[in-house]
Amino acid sequence: MKLSALQLARYAYQPKLPGMLRGGIGEICVKNGEPTQSVADQEKIAALFPNTYGKNEITFCKGENTAPAKRQVVGVILSGGQAPGGHNVICGLYDALKATDQENVLYGFKGGPSGLIDDDYIIFDDEYINAYRNTGGFDIIGSGRTKLETEEQFAIVAENCKKHGINALVIIGGDDSNTNAAVLAEYFAANGSGIQVIGCPKTIDGDLKNEDIECSFGFDTATKTYAEIVGNIQRDANSAKKYWHFVKVMGRSASHVALETALKTQPNICLIGEEVAAKKMSLAAIADYIADSVAARAAKGWNFGVAIIPEGIVEFVPEFSVLIAEINELLAGAKADAFNALPTWEEKYAFIEKGLTKESMAVFAILPQSIQQQLFLERDPHGNVQVSLIESEKLFSEMVKANLKARKANGTYSGKFSALHHFLGYEGRCAFPSNFDADYCYSLGYNAFMLIQYGYTGYLSKVSNLSKPAEEWVAGGMPITKMMNMERRHGADKPVIRKALVELDGAPFKFFQAHRAEWAVETCYVYPGAIQYWGPSEVCDATTVTLALEQNK
Numbered sequence: 001m002k003l004s005a006l007q008l009a010r011y012a013y014q015p016k017l018p019g020m021l022r023g024g025i026g027e028i029c030v031k032n033g034e035p036t037q038s039v040a041d042q043e044k045i046a047a048l049f050p051n052t053y054g055k056n057e058i059t060f061c062k063g064e065n066t067a068p069a070k071r072q073v074v075g076v077i078l079s080g081g082q083a084p085g086g087h088n089v090i091c092g093l094y095d096a097l098k099a100t101d102q103e104n105v106l107y108g109f110k111g112g113p114s115g116l117i118d119d120d121y122i123i124f125d126d127e128y129i130n131a132y133r134n135t136g137g138f139d140i141i142g143s144g145r146t147k148l149e150t151e152e153q154f155a156i157v158a159e160n161c162k163k164h165g166i167n168a169l170v171i172i173g174g175d176d177s178n179t180n181a182a183v184l185a186e187y188f189a190a191n192g193s194g195i196q197v198i199g200c201p202k203t204i205d206g207d208l209k210n211e212d213i214e215c216s217f218g219f220d221t222a223t224k225t226y227a228e229i230v231g232n233i234q235r236d237a238n239s240a241k242k243y244w245h246f247v248k249v250m251g252r253s254a255s256h257v258a259l260e261t262a263l264k265t266q267p268n269i270c271l272i273g274e275e276v277a278a279k280k281m282s283l284a285a286i287a288d289y290i291a292d293s294v295a296a297r298a299a300k301g302w303n304f305g306v307a308i309i310p311e312g313i314v315e316f317v318p319e320f321s322v323l324i325a326e327i328n329e330l331l332a333g334a335k336a337d338a339f340n341a342l343p344t345w346e347e348k349y350a351f352i353e354k355g356l357t358k359e360s361m362a363v364f365a366i367l368p369q370s371i372q373q374q375l376f377l378e379r380d381p382h383g384n385v386q387v388s389l390i391e392s393e394k395l396f397s398e399m400v401k402a403n404l405k406a407r408k409a410n411g412t413y414s415g416k417f418s419a420l421h422h423f424l425g426y427e428g429r430c431a432f433p434s435n436f437d438a439d440y441c442y443s444l445g446y447n448a449f450m451l452i453q454y455g456y457t458g459y460l461s462k463v464s465n466l467s468k469p470a471e472e473w474v475a476g477g478m479p480i481t482k483m484m485n486m487e488r489r490h491g492a493d494k495p496v497i498r499k500a501l502v503e504l505d506g507a508p509f510k511f512f513q514a515h516r517a518e519w520a521v522e523t524c525y526v527y528p529g530a531i532q533y534w535g536p537s538e539v540c541d542a543t544t545v546t547l548a549l550e551q552n553k
């Protein structure tokens with residue numbers, strides 16, 4: 001395989017660990033914190049997790065390592081969408097495991113959770129690991145979205161672990177995967193299998209965070225990548241002065257990615273799904289809001305601009321989310337096969353017309369045909385519409401165009417509107433991790449091994465104080481059950497990690513809110529440029545604006 005000069009140079013990068021994890025495994029001890037309670041529904045969660053609920057938060061500190069000497073055989077999986085830094089979690093885990101005892105073994109199960117069921121694995125060695133240090137991607141062992149949630153699956157996993165002598169599993173995933181990690185930990189504990197489970201918080205979406213987990217890994221690099229591209233597009237827009245760019249950015253549900261990208265680049269418009277839902281904004285109201293900016297800028301002779309659209313927005317627009325819920329119902333179970341078997345769009349349209357309520361049909365009817373068809377594409381394994389496949393950037397630009405046409409007719413607008421579309425998602429998920437993500441991920445993996453060594457299970461690897469230099473980061477562990485509440489999922493109440501949406505009274509949104517009126521009309525673009533790996537610390541080590549604002553730095 002031919003390697004780029006950057007890849008070769010990144011191999012030599014030594015990720016920074018929190019100060020308390022430096023200086024050798026023999027000098028890491030545990031400080032016990034307070035017992036924990038789930039964020040809500042304490043009684044129900046306690047009853048569902050009798051063996052793993054209520055455990056103490058723990059922090060590592062400098063001191064004599066008192067963990068019992070034991071050969072460790074650990075398995076690891078990557079779960080869900082790619083996020084920059086995943087390889088470094090595995091590298092950190094491997095290095096801590098080998099630094100403790102060269103006889104320790106790390107299994108990597110391939111293709112995500114299904115690898116644990118199919119017993120499809122590799123055993124890591126130095127040569128294999130070294131080829132992935134500080135690189136983007138999940139290709140080291142692959143990932144997948146198979147859900148690990150039934151007792152039958154757990155029994156197979158236990159059997160496969162027993163076969164290899166595996167005493168601990170590390171699950172690198174988002175909120176759903178770590179919810180499943182907690183359930184698996186409870187199952188293993190209840191069945192006396194002796195297998196520990198530790199989670200690591202991953203997702204570019206940034207929605208696995210709470211008072212304990214300051215951010216999920218990958219969010220930093222992905223948003224830096226999107227901000228670089230948005231900045232470049234803004235500079236092009238400001239140079240050519242003839243296009244409005246509609247840029248959809250990933251984020252399946254929450255709008256953290258859109259907000260962070262906007263905070264870094266100061267575009268004319270950035271929609272925030274959570275605000276749209278709170279204000280119950282209709283599609284027409286959103287189009288009107290964007291058109292106001294287009295018209296105000298046109299009045300200054302600026303027929304160009306940039307609008308950021310979060311991919312999850314469609315489910316936050318009230319009439320649209322009702323429409324999606326009705327479509328999900330319409331396609332439930334075998335009905336999807338009947339629908340897919342219809343040979344023409346006309347026949348499918350008639351089927352839809354019969355199945356939707358009058359109100360939802362009215363919404364459906366005004367959508368461009370391409371969007372109508374995208375709403376009927378295959379669901380993800382959780383039964384959700386795949387929002388990344390809906391071209392909401394085109395939906396909104398079409399609606400703005402219609403709105404401007406009406407303004408032209410009544411003489412309130414006389415500009416030109418020419419729209420271009422972009423979707424930034426996959427471009428950012430496998431970028432070379434920024435120094436922050438390289439350091440954070442390596443620390444999460446290293447720390448996960450410390451949790452294993454000290455015998456913890458059902459914990460999430462926790463590294464905090466992240467807006468400070470790595471030396472001052474704090475490493476420890478938090479019981480996953482602490483982050484859980486009961487939610488209605490597929491018609492049943494389930495214990496799940498609470499997903500973090502953008503908080504409208506939080507500092508990042510408030511900062512955006514205070515400035516967006518000016519950004520909408522003026523040209524205040526910021527051009528962040530590409531991620532830098534070497535140079536002054538403020539250029540190459542700083543993390544997100546979101547975290548800086550949240551931590552008031």
Ligand code: FBP
Nearest residue numbers: 080081174203204205250251252388
């Ligand atoms: P995770 O929550 O698994 O990290 O994935 C998030 C995400 O990147 C979303 O932003 C996006 O909607 C989705 O994955 C795309 O999924 P897929 O990779 O299956 O196309």
